[in-house]
Amino acid sequence: MINQLIEKIKKTDAPIVVGLDPMLSYVPEHLQKKVFAEFGETPEGAAEAIWQFNKAIVDAVYDLIPAVKPQIAMYEQFGVEGMRAFQKTVDYCQKKGLVVIGDVKRGDIGSTSAAYAAGHLGTVAIGSKRYPAFHEDFATVNPYLGTDGIQPFLDVCREEKKGIFILVKTSNPSSGEFQDRLIDGKPLYERVGEKVAEWAASCMGDAYSYVGAVVGATYPKQGKELRKIMPKCMILVPGYGAQGGQGKDLVHFFNEDGLGAIINSSRGIIAAYRQERYQEKGMGAENFADASRAAVLDMKQDIAQARQMAQKD
Amino acid sequence: MINQLIEKIKKTDAPIVVGLDPMLSYVPEHLQKKVFAEFGETPEGAAEAIWQFNKAIVDAVYDLIPAVKPQIAMYEQFGVEGMRAFQKTVDYCQKKGLVVIGDVKRGDIGSTSAAYAAGHLGTVAIGSKRYPAFHEDFATVNPYLGTDGIQPFLDVCREEKKGIFILVKTSNPSSGEFQDRLIDGKPLYERVGEKVAEWAASCMGDAYSYVGAVVGATYPKQGKELRKIMPKCMILVPGYGAQGGQGKDLVHFFNEDGLGAIINSSRGIIAAYRQERYQEKGMGAENFADASRAAVLDMKQDIAQARQMAQKD
Numbered sequence: 001m002i003n004q005l006i007e008k009i010k011k012t013d014a015p016i017v018v019g020l021d022p023m024l025s026y027v028p029e030h031l032q033k034k035v036f037a038e039f040g041e042t043p044e045g046a047a048e049a050i051w052q053f054n055k056a057i058v059d060a061v062y063d064l065i066p067a068v069k070p071q072i073a074m075y076e077q078f079g080v081e082g083m084r085a086f087q088k089t090v091d092y093c094q095k096k097g098l099v100v101i102g103d104v105k106r107g108d109i110g111s112t113s114a115a116y117a118a119g120h121l122g123t124v125a126i127g128s129k130r131y132p133a134f135h136e137d138f139a140t141v142n143p144y145l146g147t148d149g150i151q152p153f154l155d156v157c158r159e160e161k162k163g164i165f166i167l168v169k170t171s172n173p174s175s176g177e178f179q180d181r182l183i184d185g186k187p188l189y190e191r192v193g194e195k196v197a198e199w200a201a202s203c204m205g206d207a208y209s210y211v212g213a214v215v216g217a218t219y220p221k222q223g224k225e226l227r228k229i230m231p232k233c234m235i236l237v238p239g240y241g242a243q244g245g246q247g248k249d250l251v252h253f254f255n256e257d258g259l260g261a262i263i264n265s266s267r268g269i270i271a272a273y274r275q276e277r278y279q280e281k282g283m284g285a286e287n288f289a290d291a292s293r294a295a296v297l298d299m300k301q302d303i304a305q306a307r308q309m310a311q312k313d
Numbered sequence: 314m315i316n317q318l319i320e321k322i323k324k325t326d327a328p329i330v331v332g333l334d335p336m337l338s339y340v341p342e343h344l345q346k347k348v349f350a351e352f353g354e355t356p357e358g359a360a361e362a363i364w365q366f367n368k369a370i371v372d373a374v375y376d377l378i379p380a381v382k383p384q385i386a387m388y389e390q391f392g393v394e395g396m397r398a399f400q401k402t403v404d405y406c407q408k409k410g411l412v413v414i415g416d417v418k419r420g421d422i423g424s425t426s427a428a429y430a431a432g433h434l435g436t437v438a439i440g441s442k443r444y445p446a447f448h449e450d451f452a453t454v455n456p457y458l459g460t461d462g463i464q465p466f467l468d469v470c471r472e473e474k475k476g477i478f479i480l481v482k483t484s485n486p487s488s489g490e491f492q493d494r495l496i497d498g499k500p501l502y503e504r505v506g507e508k509v510a511e512w513a514a515s516c517m518g519d520a521y522s523y524v525g526a527v528v529g530a531t532y533p534k535q536g537k538e539l540r541k542i543m544p545k546c547m548i549l550v551p552g553y554g555a556q557g558g559q560g561k562d563l564v565h566f567f568n569e570d571g572l573g574a575i576i577n578s579s580r581g582i583i584a585a586y587r588q589e590r591y592q593e594k595g596m597g598a599e600n601f602a603d604a605s606r607a608a609v610l611d612m613k614q615d616i617a618q619a620r621q622m623a624q625k626d
Binding site for chain 2: 021023024032036041042043045046071073074076077078079080082083084087105106107108109110111112113115116118119124125126127128129131133134142143144145146147148149167170171172173174175176177178179181182183184188191192195
């Protein structure tokens with residue numbers, strides 16, 4: 001799947017992942033009203049609203065991008081109905097040819113991590129049969145529990161040719177609270193990065209590993225260090241756009257091959273219709289999907305510069 | 314909810330939580346066969362099998378214990394149907410008067426952590442209404458992302474009188490890989506413990522905080538240190554029984570009031586019917602729930618000694 005992801009990045013010339021994190025408040029009022037009229041203001045209605053919202057955006061952008069990243073929390077909060085919307089979204093995106101990164105940040109130990117890995121990337125045995133559950137192509141994973149928590153994911157990655165992105169340096173303001181603390185002179189995120197590089201070496205695709213890392217766009221200096229520590233890891237970069245990261249901050253997340261990073265934008269794309277710059281062009285709430293498409297094209301341009309600079313470096 | 318949990322511990326005289334982590338292989342063959350005959354070897358069948366397994370065990374032990382801890386991964390691996398079984402389990406246990414600790418190990422940032430907190434402990438707004446989703450009483454949370462990841466849970470804990478247990482020192486063999494690394498002379502787990510104590514201070518119930526910690530029974534020395542660092546935190550202790558922790562290892566997890574810790578056993582209780590000691594007494598697969606009840610009573614006795622020693626200390 002990492003080979004497929006890289007092919008798609010080359011083909012679209014866009015190392016971009018659209019974060020499908022549909023807060024209900026992002027769904028334009030006219031769409032909410034329409035759906036609630038049919039399903040009521042219920043979890044079923046909420047799930048249907050975010051599904052229809054997702055579908056419209058995916059239809060508008062799928063030819064421009066290699067991948068999407070649905071954030072499962074935004075679905076899980078609506079209970080079983082929300083999980084069904086998550087599954088429908090994963091299914092639909094894969095049918096449209098997109099690589100799906102499940103932003104699930106799971107992480108546990110032994111048989112529990114194995115269950116998460118089976119449910120999100122692999123298949124589960126039921127009697128004499130095997131079934132996939134949410135079957136994303138990649139999942140994000142938390143490293144706090146160490147190798148025991150990661151190993152079951154590695155096993156499934158190898159078997160199923162799926163991938164994971166392990167949290168290394170997260171994009172949020174307080175990520176340094178533990179991640180930046182020095183251990184024998186190096187911050188914890190570097191220690192985690194070194195481990196990620198080890199795990200990655202055991203799961204290689206062609207040029208990159210099935211094991212990647214999450215490093216926030218909001219920490220470009222740390223991104224530069226981590227790029228060197230994990231040369232074979234694709235870096236999934238959140239925090240671009242709404243969280244404050246800019247195109248120029250991204251230079252050092254890329255390798256000299258112009259690859260090695262995939263930049264996520266969620267709100268900046270899926271709620272683009274709320275921005276004046278798109279509203280002025282007639283892409284407001286009624287045309288929210290058009291605004292998302294325009295926002296992807298703008299992001300692509302912004303990032304192209306960073307990639308070119310990386311290749312010149 | 315922390316006050317309620319402590320009341321229930323006192324009333325049952327059992328600081329015990331039964332881990333409802335139903336691997337499908339734990340469900341006795343006769344029950345699997347019966348359910349698969351009706352529902353097929355399908356995710357629906359698997360979900361029904363683990364639900365019926367859970368229900369029988371809960372019916373057999375609910376009067377002996379204060380709380381259960383369903384491990385969501387074991388349900389999530391069966392997709393939407395599995396999540397429905399999780400929800401049914403939570404509902405049923407609460408109806409039987411049990412405190413439900415959702416072992417979900419979620420953790421993300423900002424609005425994402427808020428969505429997890431709403432979905433597992435609070436309610437979510439849908440139009441003019443609010444709904445609960447999985448509505449556990451407590452949830453386990455991962456601290457790697459720092460305060461940004463925890464704050465939304467604290468907010469919901471205060472509003473809804475719910476609680477969280479934050480991973481501090483996990484029970485698995487490789488937990489030390491990152492958690493034991495020294496930061497200015499103290500291991501990371503102590504640094505996390507200090508933060509947990511801070512967060513706990515902002516969310517106090519009567520004697521204990523709504524914010525607790527997870528510390529593995531397999532690390533008694535570390536448990537002793539952490540007990541001192543987080544005096545007002547209830548410690549959720551996994552790793553007893555099948556993972557190797559024993560009653561005598563638990564002394565220092567308790568405070569002098571004989572409280573402050575709740576010990577989890579999963580396989581040791583729910584798959585007790587596989588142990589010779591219970592089979593010999595006629596509690597094999599056909600009487601799996603009776604074996605679970607006997608195992609709870611045995612565990613209670615084993616732990617009572619540790620509590621008495623803690624109070625004498």
